[in-house]
Every structure is written in structure tokens, then in C-alpha cells.
Amino acid sequence: xxxxxxxxxxxxxxxxxxxxxxxxxxxxxxxxxxxxxxxxxxxxxxxxxxxxxxxxxxxxxxxxxxxxxxxxxxxxxxxxxxxxxxxxxxxxxxxxxxxxxxxxxxxxxxxxxxxxxxxxxxxxxxxxxxxxxxxxxxxxxxxxxxxxxxxxxxxxxxxxxxxxxxxxxxxxxxxxxxxxxxxxxxxxxxxxxxxxxxxxxxxxxxxxxxxxxxxxxxxxxxxxxxxxxxxxxxxxxxxxxxxxxxxxxxxxxxxxxxxxxxxxxxxxxxxxxxxxxxxxxxxxxxxxxxxxxxxxxxxxxxxxxxxxxxxxxxxxxxxxxxxxxxxxxxxxxxxxxxxxxxxxxxxxxxxxxxxxxxxxxxxxxxxxxxxxxxxxxxxxxxxxxxxxxxxxxxxxxxxxxxxxxxxxxxxxxxxxxxxxxxxxxxxxxxxxxxxxxxxxxxxxxxxxxxxxxxxxxxxxxxxxxxxxxxxxxxxxxxxxxxxxxxxxxxxxxxxxxxxxxxxxxxxxxxxxxxxxxxxxxxxxxxxxxxxxxxxxxxxxxxxxxxxxxxxxxxxxxxxxxxxxxxxxxxxxxxxxxxxxxxxxxxxxxxxxxxxxxxxxxxxxxxxxxxxxxxxxxxxxxxxxxxxxxxxxxxxxxxxxxxxxxxxxxxxxxxxxxxxxxxxxxxxxxxxxxxxxxxxxxxxxxxxxxxxxxxxxxxxxxxxxxxxxxxxxxxxxxxxxxxxxx
Numbered sequence: 001x002x003x004x005x006x007x008x009x010x011x012x013x014x015x016x017x018x019x020x021x022x023x024x025x026x027x028x029x030x031x032x033x034x035x036x037x038x039x040x041x042x043x044x045x046x047x048x049x050x051x052x053x054x055x056x057x058x059x060x061x062x063x064x065x066x067x068x069x070x071x072x073x074x075x076x077x078x079x080x081x082x083x084x085x086x087x088x089x090x091x092x093x094x095x096x097x098x099x100x101x102x103x104x105x106x107x108x109x110x111x112x113x114x115x116x117x118x119x120x121x122x123x124x125x126x127x128x129x130x131x132x133x134x135x136x137x138x139x140x141x142x143x144x145x146x147x148x149x150x151x152x153x154x155x156x157x158x159x160x161x162x163x164x165x166x167x168x169x170x171x172x173x174x175x176x177x178x179x180x181x182x183x184x185x186x187x188x189x190x191x192x193x194x195x196x197x198x199x200x201x202x203x204x205x206x207x208x209x210x211x212x213x214x215x216x217x218x219x220x221x222x223x224x225x226x227x228x229x230x231x232x233x234x235x236x237x238x239x240x241x242x243x244x245x246x247x248x249x250x251x252x253x254x255x256x257x258x259x260x261x262x263x264x265x266x267x268x269x270x271x272x273x274x275x276x277x278x279x280x281x282x283x284x285x286x287x288x289x290x291x292x293x294x295x296x297x298x299x300x301x302x303x304x305x306x307x308x309x310x311x312x313x314x315x316x317x318x319x320x321x322x323x324x325x326x327x328x329x330x331x332x333x334x335x336x337x338x339x340x341x342x343x344x345x346x347x348x349x350x351x352x353x354x355x356x357x358x359x360x361x362x363x364x365x366x367x368x369x370x371x372x373x374x375x376x377x378x379x380x381x382x383x384x385x386x387x388x389x390x391x392x393x394x395x396x397x398x399x400x401x402x403x404x405x406x407x408x409x410x411x412x413x414x415x416x417x418x419x420x421x422x423x424x425x426x427x428x429x430x431x432x433x434x435x436x437x438x439x440x441x442x443x444x445x446x447x448x449x450x451x452x453x454x455x456x457x458x459x460x461x462x463x464x465x466x467x468x469x470x471x472x473x474x475x476x477x478x479x480x481x482x483x484x485x486x487x488x489x490x491x492x493x494x495x496x497x498x499x500x501x502x503x504x505x506x507x508x509x510x511x512x513x514x515x516x517x518x519x520x521x522x523x524x525x526x527x528x529x530x531x532x533x534x535x536x537x538x539x540x541x542x543x544x545x546x547x548x549x550x551x552x553x554x555x556x557x558x559x560x561x562x563x564x565x566x567x568x569x570x571x572x573x574x575x576x577x578x579x580x581x582x583x584x585x586x587x588x589x590x591x592x593x594x595x596x597x598x599x600x601x602x603x604x605x606x607x608x609x610x611x612x613x614x615x616x617x618x619x620x621x622x623x624x625x626x627x628x629x630x631x632x633x634x635x636x637x638x639x640x641x642x643x644x645x646x647x648x649x650x651x652x653x654x655x656x657x658x659x660x661x662x663x664x665x666x667x668x669x670x671x672x673x674x675x676x677x678x679x680x681x682x683x684x685x686x687x688x689x690x691x692x693x694x695x696x697x698x699x700x701x702x703x704x705x706x707x708x709x710x711x712x713x714x715x716x717x718x719x720x721x722x723x724x725x
Contacts (some may be wrong), residue, residue: 013061020054020271021159025187028167032181033648041094043483044110048119051164056084057124058160062130063151087122090115101614110171127160142397148698159190183441216272222267223260230256284317286416293420297427301434306427309335314400314420318413321381321401326351327428336396343399345376360421361414384409386417388425395425395432452620480524488517511560523656525589544697545582549619551612555593558599566604572611578696580619580690593624593659594686600652602627602683614692622675622687630678637666639674647680651693663688 002015026048031043055630059080104668138149163186166179231253247670278454298307311323328349333347343350354362354374367374376383377399386398398417403409486669491514493499495507504509556569562569598608607624613620628647630638637643642657664674667688678684 008097009064013057013064013391016057017054017061018539019192020050020057020185024050024054025078025184028183029400041097041110042095045092045094048096049088052084052088052122054121055123055160057082057128058156059130062133066126071516078450084122085119091119091680123164124653128162130427146314149265152194155190155193155197158186158193162186209464215274216266218271218274219264220267222271223264225627261540261624286412286419289313289416290419294423297423300349300427301431303428303431303435307430310398317416318400318409320383321404323401324399326397326399327432327433329432333396339669343380345379346420350376351397354385354387355394360389361385361417363409363414376654380445384414384417384539386421386429390422390425390429393429413632422646480520484517484520484524488514488521491517495548515561522589522592523658527658533655540583540586540666542583542670544579545587547582547587547610547619548578550584550588551591551610554588554595555610557592558595561599562608562656565599565601565602567602568607570607572609572613574612574614577612577614577619578692580692581697583666588668589687590663590666591621593663594621597659597686598623598625598627598684601625601648611687617693618689618691620675620687620689622685624683624685626683629682629684634678635678638676660686 002011006012025253027043027046027050031040031047034040034043059078059725081338096113096119098111100111120178131153134149136154138153156311162528167183175444226663244298292313295305298314300306300309308512311325314320315323324343326333327336328334328351333342333351335347350373353376357373360374361379362385362386364374367377375658377383381401382399382401383402384400386400388395388397400409479500491510493500494510497512550569552573556568595608595610602608608626609622609624611620611624628651630645631647634645638645639660640657641661643661644657663686667674667690670690672688672690672693675689677688
């Protein structure tokens, strides 16, 4: 018992009970074999002292068997132990007897003294309370524990009731020694019943020592019997019964001893298997359990499956009543229940006290009697706790209930748990991280869906607002265009003198009003085109267009504006330009927009160069100025609707940001491409190009001949140049 678990109070107390029984039996033997009255009297003193020790150990053992639920620090327990020690000392001092007297048959009787009442009271209390406690637990127990208590009660009645009756009360009180010789029978029955309970009912987990002892003895008996038989047979058949002197016999003896030496371990393993089947029907191979557990933690990443698989493997091996897992989330313990046992103890308090032990495996029975953790674990009938910890993090704990057989956890069980602790800790930690990532993905997906739904709602609202805005712009533009056309027409009539002569000063004012009205017409046209783009009603009306005349016309219209701003404009007109299929009105508006922007964004004294040129493959138009330029960081926004660069806003606050947007739409819709390059502070180039193939109007033979004749005759003004400063 002590070698199995020296820290267990149950094991220690039962070992003391056995020592007391051995001491009492030995002293009792001397009391009936010695002939000297003084020696007999001395042995009787020792008998009484061992009886006190026996009764005390039995009461303390019964108090905590089969599990420790009490606290040894209780005051009455201390008083009881001190009182027992005092009574034992009185027994050794011979204070229970006044002496002895000889009988007529040659024997002698002991003369009891008054202090013997203390011994009787102590014995009655110890035996009575212990038997009552055993019966009480027997009524409330089931299964193998009930069987264990039944054998323990039977053995206790024989030892602690019948032996005092035959060896104390009858001889001392009633002077009758007739039944003294029956005590060896009672003690033998006690030993036999306890031994049977240990082996068959697993009263204490010392079966390993018993099994190995039996296997060792059987191995030795087998070897000795085999050696004797073979040696006898060889001596009879080979050397004719001669022993010792024959060289042949000596050689056979040595050879057979060598064979037996190598045969010992296989024979012992054979008997180990047999004794294991006899004593350990629920035994397991540690490596098999480790292999099964390894398959679980390697094959699974789901936390519940890992815990469930681990619980199944360990329950099958250890035969635990339940296995619970306490895991940590954000440094807070929570019960990850697989067995649905549930715990009554506060998890934070329990985990704190377990961690204070600084051990991977904590066995409840090995804790001290005053240990708070012991009472916390006992409250939920937890026998073993296993700490799961990696190098840097505490993952949690595994809590094991008592065994279904009622046995204690063996050294093999503890070794197994210490081996699996690290592997299981890593597996659980990986599963927790996987769960965290999976939960994060679920949360992220939900937030994305919520944000997407909100964005769709906002987009839908924006589309409605944009539609309303387009409808308003379209309506307002149509309503403004009619009165502006009338204003522009009447101003034109006044300028042309249809209503009478006007002075030079009046003409200048009216011209400014006419120009402003023209700008308003262009703005309204842009707004209408934007509205048509949004509603899908933007139409390109293709017809043969002389792009050179369009550009020259726009340049002529802007002469006065160029003069007023003191700019120099150079227009390079090509000698020959093909007729192109274009939307003349919209293309004219683009040309005007590019030149107009160059005028507005070029400071006084600057230069604007308008170039129209044709190659074999394309026709291009560019306007290059020496104005403020476009910052590089915002150039990619320039052709967006309503966008204007900050430097442009400062120089021309009344701009709308629609001109360049519509210019790109018009040119791209006709199959062309926008030309743009700029450097802040040095000017910009805006323009467009069209491929000749596909939009060039093919001339007839008559028109070609006239064109050839015209080209052959030099014009009066080759290459018209407008130079205004």
C-alpha cells in the first residue's frame, strides 16, 4: 500500500492498520507461548497498545474511505488522536491492570484497574462509530463500491468485534479463557477477506505488485521444475545416474543453465500476460492509447471533434466516470463540455488553484488535508486534473472523474496523461485558432453582406437622386434654351442695325451681352447632352463635314476675345484636308471648348497655337497654350463629370466641369481619341484625332478632277495665319 501511493491518506492509514494487526498478532503469539508470568504480562501490555493503535487507525481510515471528503484539521479529530496516544501510553505503562493472580490450575488471571474504563470507552466508540459509518455508506453505494464495503464490513466484524469479545471481555471481565485460541482464526479470515477484496473487488490498486509477484514466482517455479526434471532425465539416460564428476554431466548442466537463463524473460512475459488477464481485465497498452489519440489530434482540426475523440479514447482506457474540458478564451476559463457533466465549482477559482500547483497532473488524493484545491476538486468528485500548456500559453485543463471501478488512478495512468499533455495542448490550441479564424471569417462575411446591402440601398437612392437631377437639368435646359435663343436673336438684330444705328460704346456693351448669351447656349447644350447620355438618348448625327472650315470659323469668332486678353493665337491650317463623316455641331462645340479653355487659362501675353493636320492614316486637331497647366496628381480626374482642378477653380470660378467631359464623350462616340498632355506652370495641349479609315468621305471622279485642278493652281493666300497680339 505504501509503495503504491505514499501520499495517499487512505493508503497510509490502511498500512498503519496492517502494522497494528501484525504487532497485535505477534505479541499475542508470545503471550501464549511464554511461560514466565512477567514476560506474559509485558506482552499483554504491548497487545493493548497495538489494539489502541488498531482501533484509531481503523476509525480514521473509515472516515475517509473511499474518497477524501473531510478535513483532518477538525478539532475533534485532533483531540481524538491525542486521546488515543494517551491511552496507548497508559497501556504500555501497565496502568490498566493492578497485577495478576495465580489460579488453582497453575495459570493466572489479570486484575483490572479502574483506568481500563478509558480503554473500553475508546474501543467501543472507535469500533461502534466505524461500523455504523460503513453500514451507512453501504446503504447509499452501488456497483463495485458496494461490494468493497460489504467485504470490508465483514472483515471488520470478525477482527474488531469477535476478537475483543474472545480475547478481552471473556478473559478479563468474566475470567473465561476458553475461546482465546479462536483469535488466530478470526485474524486469518480478516486477512483472507481483505486479500480477496483487493484482488477481485479492486479494494486497493496494488494488483500490479501482486500480479508481478505471482508472475515472478510462477516463472521461478517453472524454471526450477524444468531444470530439475531435465537434469534428472539427463543423468539417468546419458551418464547412468552419475552426478558431479562426469565431464559430460557438467557440460550438460552448464549448457542447460545457459538455455534457462535466456528462457527466463520469455517465460516471465508469458506469465505476465496470464496474470494481467486475471488481475487486470481492464488493462490497456500505453502505446495503443497514444496511437489512437495521435490519430484523433492529427486527423481533426475541429475543436469539438478533437475533444470528443480525446474523451472517447481516454475514457475507454482509464474507465473514468466523466471527463470535462476547461478552456481559456481571452484569459477567461469556460467549460467546453463534451460529457455534459457540468461543474459546481467556480471555474476561475478552480483554474487559479490548479495552476498554483505548477504540475501537469494533479491527483486529488495526493493533496494535503488543508489544501483548498482538494475541497474544490472533491466537490465535483474530480480525481485528476491535467494541465494543457504550450511553451508560452495556458490552453486549459482536463478534469477526470473517479474511475467507474472505484480504483485509484495508477502510476501507468498518470504517466499516460503526462505524455499526452503536450500533444493535446498543441492540438487544442490549433483548433482554437482555427475556430477563431473561422468565426472571424463568418463575422467578416456578415459585415460585408451588411455593408453591401447598405451600399446597394445608398446606390439605389443615389440613382434615384441622379435621375431626378437629370430630369431637372433636362427640363431646365429646355426651358432656358427658348428665351436665350430669343435674347440672342434680338441682340444680333441690334448689332446689325436692324432697329437703327448704334454708337460704338453701345455696340461694345451689346456685343458682351451677345457673347454671354452664346456661352449660356453652349452651357445649356452641354447640360442637355449630359442628360441625354444618362438617359441613353445621346445621338451622334453623322454627315460630311469640312473640319478645316469648322476650326477657322471658331477661330474667327474668338478674335475679339483674344484681342481683349492680349494673347497671341497662331492657327496652322493644312493645305489639304479630307472631308470626314462627323457630327458637325457637336464637334464644333468641342473645338470651341478647347480654344476657349486655352484663352481663359492663359495669362496675358501668352501664346495659343491651334494646329489642324492630316497624315495618310489620321486627322488630328490640337490646341497648345502657355497657360497654368494641370497638376500631375489630378490629371487622371480631368475628363470626369463636373471635375475641375484647384488652380483652374481659382482662375475661373464660373466653370462647370462639363466641357472636357462632353468633349471626350463626343470624340470617343465618333471613333476618335482625345489628345492631352500638360505640365503645371508651363501649359497644356488638348485635342483629338480621328483615323481616316472609316470616316473619310470618298470623293467622286468629277470632284477629284476639280480638286486636282484647284491644287495645281496656287491659292492667293496659302496657309492662312492669324496673328493677333
